[in-house]
Amino acid sequence: MTMEENIDERDDMQIDAHALGNQQLNQFSFDYLKVYYGKLFPYADIFRWMSYGNEGKHPACDESFFSRREFSFTLENDVYLRFQSFKGATDLENSIKEKCPHKIDIGPVYNVDPSRRHAYAQGGNNVFMPVERELIFDIDITEYDDVRYCCSGSDICLDCWPLMAVAIKVVDTVLRDDFGFNHILWVYSGRRGVHCWVCDGRARRLSNEQRSSITDYFHVYKGGENSLKKASLTGPVLHPVLGRAYKDVLLEYFEKKLMQQQRLFSFEERYQKILDIIPDKSVASEIHEKWQGSRRSSTSEEGRWDQLKSILQSGKHKALRRCVEEIVFTYTYPRLDMEVSKHMNHLLKAPFCVHPKTGRVCVPIDPNQCDDFDPTSVPTLSMLIEELNAGGLQMDTKNGELERTSLAQPVRFFRSSFLQPLMKSCKEEMESAYNAKIQQSGKSSFNW
């Protein structure tokens, strides 16, 4: 596609925009996507990431590593291509440009090149199986529909984003402090949630059972949709991991943000749901009467919450002390899609894809700045194309074109805060493993 055509398109688009309103601007267009893959998609960075240091010249490099990784493409007409694999960065780039997938998913690294799995499996007892995979998490805002009132379903707004921010903070801290992981990438999924990629070597080599144990370590919800109490906390005190989450994150977000933004205590239907969590029905109905009767004294969210807390924590009802915590956990604690994290062979959408419904690019999120992240203002496909076109006919290098767009910052962030530290530790890990091996073989030859 030439620049002139682009400019023509831009003019068309402006007419469209006037005629159809802003909505149209954000939509997803096949032609735009082609330009995006042609000029902006960071192939080299994805390749380096997925190679984990094996693309280098070091004698310990595993040349086949990248080519054993499964990619899968969802094409325009909902054709789903699984088990795609590529020899290197150019191969990957050419295939994406040619097929122009609406969605790119990344799967595990298998023991053999996934495109040759059938040939391999025919050789007797060979089993085609995953050998490495990032530990991944998927958190969808739809899971929180019973505790948010601003939107529902796939919609997300600044009033419910704090729920995602809580999830990012809690999960990120646990992964770093408890499990000792360092290379963690958070990505906006483009529509209704966030993805997390834990890329430390140790995380990539976890078995399914170990992955399950980590998701269970996070899990506090019991009883499914049919039990009233959603978060179930047992034991006389909280486990340190839950205690820390409560003290450092949950309580603050509940009291300072969600309580007000979701107006949890202002409407009977909403506060009734909170009171339902209290196991002692007489206490619950006592509070209910108070709130229903008095219109003035305690109508503010804080007022009612303080009142509820002081009743539950008064010591009169010993069995109810845990209740305050259970309410806060129910309304704020991360709700992971557990199945995604438990198995090595689960696919997850690649960062920097464009969400086909919203046109938003799946950009990385800085966990330290996740409060300020605004899902409604991430770069969209049409925005990027417009920015590209605004540069006119300047003959720039490829990176120069990226620099002109609002995708530049997310890509820079991806490189500096995730990719570079990861590459450094991959090299170190490779070096030390290699040295250990040399020493080992040195020893045995000496013995001989």
Added chain:
Amino acid sequence: MEIIRSQKKTSDDEAASNLSLYRRAPDLEVRLDDFELYAIDRLRVLRGISDGLSRGKRPDEMEKLVNELWKTSMRHPDATQLINKDLISHFVLRLVYCRTEELRKWFLSMETTLFRYRFRLENPESQRMLMTEFQLPYKALSYVEYESVKDKLVQVSRSIGQSSNFDTIFFKVPFEEVPELVANRRVFLLKGNAYVAMNQVASIVVSHFRSNLSKALVLTNRKWTSTIKEQEKDRLTPIVEALGSSYLGPDYSQPTEFTDISLKDIDQLANSSFPLCMRHLFNKLRDDHHLKHGGRMQLGLFLKGVGLKLEDALAFWRAEFSQKAKVDYASGKIGSERFDKEYAYAVRHNYGKEGKRTDYTPYSCQKIISVNPSVGDHHGCPYRHFSEENLRAALAKMGVAGHAMDDVMDKVKNRHYQVACTMTFEAVHAASCDTGINHPNQYFAQSRKLLESKVVISESDLNLVLSFNRSFLF
């Protein structure tokens, strides 16, 4: 397996503790009778454990149960033969249970449970010896290190309701090695290390035991199919095959009776013959036009077992999910197209037509009871996972009332979920169910058996009435 044709008795190096790690098959001569009898005795223990687990027994109750089962079933008049009986029966059952994925899973889970509770019953001295045998190179925490994390360790032990054990030794272990302790938040984690108390060491040893046994079973299976089965076809193979089938009930992966379940009958069947767990999923699907993964698996495999053919299953799920998509504003797509993309694969997968091409078996009660449903999930066992209020309402809808309701709720309180389900069956069908309910598909099959016989009766009754009327009229 050399036990059978073995030459001489050599080692008793594993006699240090009564608990064997079953590293290798013993060199012993075994009489063919004992081969079978020992195996049956051990199966009694494993079946007892399986039963205890499905009743949701607590660890302390399980410990007692395992101890009793072991003492009654694994006795031997000659005390010196106790260890041999243990070894022989274990290795015979390996042969029996190595032959399919499903059998291996069951055996692995039961043997691991058995090992766990037997380990707990050992004294600390022999526990440490077993640790050394497993070559677990863990060093105890130094005093300085212990002091630096002491508060957290106390907090963890209080959080799991144990009195603070200040005297105990702690080990620092990579978290990967104690998945069970991590999953239940029974350890303190710091920078990738789990701080494991001496009394939790069982968990480490057990996970090693489990993974060793799991690998061994796969190897045994290879040997079985490649050589043993053929070599022993006149002697051991019949015994092994009989042992396998006699003690594990049907898995309901292939519908046997009432094969033709067609889509038009499905609502009526759900109402009359589905157990509560499946009824609930079915109704939720009809109401919401959606089920999450766990629910789709539980209901989907059940329907397969009931005899819903693949084409009908696809049509059934497509019809429901496309209604959901029509309602779903955000996706402006035609529903069935979305279904074909996202869910058809999974349905075909369940029927063994995609992926690994395993013909998956419907879930048993034990499996359904042991899951942990999350927010938005509807699968699991209602008797275990519903709140009392919701369960009462659901039972009332099925027509359970009065005394029957109280009896069911009473069983639920004592965590006899399958008994509660059996009593529900009896109340709904006004007939007794002596076998008890172990499997949703068994519930269905028994219900159909009862109801079909009733239908026949009522039809002939109807004929009687008609002919009576006729004679009356004319």
